[in-house]
Amino acid sequence: MSDALAVQCCIVGGGPAGMMLGHLMGRAGVRTIVLEKHADFLRDFRGDTVHPSTLRIMQELGLLGRFLERPHSVLRSLGVEIGGRHFRVADFERLAPPCNFIALMPQWDFLDFLAEEGRRLPTLEIRMSSQVTELIKDGSRDGRVAGVRAMTPDGPLEVRSNLVVGCDGRASTVRAAAGLVVQALSAPIDVLWFRLSKSPDDPQNVLAHVGSDKMLVTIDRAAYWQCAYVIGKGGIDRIHAGGIEAFRQAVAQGAGFLADRMAELRSFDDVKLLSVKVDRLRTWSRPGLLCIGDAAHAMSPIGGVGINLAIQDAVAAANLLAGGLRKGTLRDRDLDSVRQRRLFPVRVIQGAQVAVQEKFLSPLLSGRTRAPRVPWPVRALDRNAWLRRWTAALLGLGVRPERVSSPPYR
Numbered sequence: 193m194s195d196a197l198a199v200q201c202c203i204v205g206g207g208p209a210g211m212m213l214g215h216l217m218g219r220a221g222v223r224t225i226v227l228e229k230h231a232d233f234l235r236d237f238r239g240d241t242v243h244p245s246t247l248r249i250m251q252e253l254g255l256l257g258r259f260l261e262r263p264h265s266v267l268r269s270l271g272v273e274i275g276g277r278h279f280r281v282a283d284f285e286r287l288a289p290p291c292n293f294i295a296l297m298p299q300w301d302f303l304d305f306l307a308e309e310g311r312r313l314p315t316l317e318i319r320m321s322s323q324v325t326e327l328i329k330d331g332s333r334d335g336r337v338a339g340v341r342a343m344t345p346d347g348p349l350e351v352r353s354n355l356v357v358g359c360d361g362r363a364s365t366v367r368a369a370a371g372l373v374v375q376a377l378s379a380p381i382d383v384l385w386f387r388l389s390k391s392p393d394d395p396q397n398v399l400a401h402v403g404s405d406k407m408l409v410t411i412d413r414a415a416y417w418q419c420a421y422v423i424g425k426g427g428i429d430r431i432h433a434g435g436i437e438a439f440r441q442a443v444a445q446g447a448g449f450l451a452d453r454m455a456e457l458r459s460f461d462d463v464k465l466l467s468v469k470v471d472r473l474r475t476w477s478r479p480g481l482l483c484i485g486d487a488a489h490a491m492s493p494i495g496g497v498g499i500n501l502a503i504q505d506a507v508a509a510a511n512l513l514a515g516g517l518r519k520g521t522l523r524d525r526d527l528d529s530v531r532q533r534r535l536f537p538v539r540v541i542q543g544a545q546v547a548v549q550e551k552f553l554s555p556l557l558s559g560r561t562r563a564p565r566v567p568w569p570v571r572a573l574d575r576n577a578w579l580r581r582w583t584a585a586l587l588g589l590g591v592r593p594e595r596v597s598s599p600p601y602r
């Protein structure tokens with residue numbers, strides 16, 4: 193027999209967007225449920241970069257101190273190594289303290305933290321192992337979304353809700369079920385993702401290593417390096433055909449300090465492929481339903497901004513909708529205000545990601561450039577501290593940063 197619930201806000205997906213929106217809605221006194229299909233947050237394919245914009249939101253919510261008690265590493269500046277030369281590209285220390293660094297924390301720890309804090313809120317429920325399979329529509333002519341059906345370990349669950357928010361990522365079930373139209377943007381790269389151990393002599397803070405036909409990103413996860421090897425779209429068959437030894441050599445050429453631990457890559461089972469997508473919805477809502485985060489705009493890993501943009505969407509959605517939802521005065525036409533507020537930053541960031549992919553990465557990965565050319569903006573940034581503050585603000589705080597204005601309910 194199916195279980196049934198009624199709430200004011202039903203959030204599908206417990207990623208960064210869903211967990212932050214759940215927290216903000218619960219804090220504002222909106223009766224909210226988050227449905228997450230996995231039993232835990234332990235999935236090793238996500239970004240780890242918690243940017244100053246997200247730290248600032250945590251500070252506004254009074255969560256920053258407790259958040260920073262969790263194990264994390266700190267990135268105060270960003271550098272890139274091109275053809276063996278090091279260039280500084282962003283100085284976060286120049287932003288206003290205490291949110292003047294990037295916290296590197298495995299995403300499952302970050303989500304666990306939000307879940308733990310969220311469970312203190314009486315109007316928020318988080319249900320794991322609950323996979324949404326379809327939308328419930330009412331009998332009206334426009335087929336207003338009135339809830340969702342989900343599968344749980346205890347059987348089917350039906351949730352009736354005044355608002356359903358799709359936060360279920362770039363392969364969103366909700367947006368597909370609602371028939372929202374996705375516009376694909378260029379994504380000529382894929383990423384190979386693996387771990388290598390750390391040694392005390394390893395360099396710090398350099399994130400991107402650019403060689404003559406390759407790019408390797410090393411993310412410091414305190415106990416090990418999380419590495420991302422960027423390849424041309426669909427290039428995985430060529431890499432596999434070359435064999436694991438050729439791949440090890442390519443990685444060692446990308447970042448020489450890792451050469452002594454290549455045996456840790458025993459086979460391609462230790463290397464995961466992540467297909468990169470950049471897209472966005474034309475409309476983010478329809479009556480009774482809104483999509484945010486990657487469900488509304490899938491982000492490239494370039495700049496490591498996806499988590500933070502998803503959090504910004506959640507803050508904007510709560511600022512604009514929580515009051516009306518709680519009081520029961522929210523109208524369907526109010527939902528588009530979230531897209532109107534967030535489209536500009538999404539466009540700017542996706543535009544920058546597409547430009548880097550097409551103008552820099554594609555020619556580099558195709559091997560058409562003999563020696564890696566140092567782009568002039570990189571040279572200018574290395575020379576000019578003021579410009580590095582500007583890139584830190586753009587990357588760290590984003591365009592049109594959100595502040596929490598949805599009031600806590602007492």
Ligand SMILES: Cc1cc2nc3c(=O)[nH]c(=O)nc-3n(C[C@H](O)[C@H](O)[C@H](O)COP(=O)(O)OP(=O)(O)OC[C@H]3O[C@@H](n4cnc5c(N)ncnc54)[C@H](O)[C@@H]3O)c2cc1C
Pocket residue numbers: 204205206207208209210227228229230237238239240241322323324325359360361362364365366383466467468484485486487491492493495496497498499500501502
């Ligand atoms: C290779 C790679 C590296 C990246 N690195 C970074 C980085 O370093 N920093 C950064 O900021 N961003 C990074 N990103 C982007 C970032 O991971 C995403 O932009 C961000 O996770 C989006 O958050 P979200 O909450 O919108 O969606 P997601 O994180 O995708 O979360 C969606 C959630 O919904 C759940 N779900 C899906 N379907 C259902 C369903 N039917 N029912 C219930 N639950 C469901 C999923 O299990 C998941 O928990 C990277 C992306 C890639 C591809």
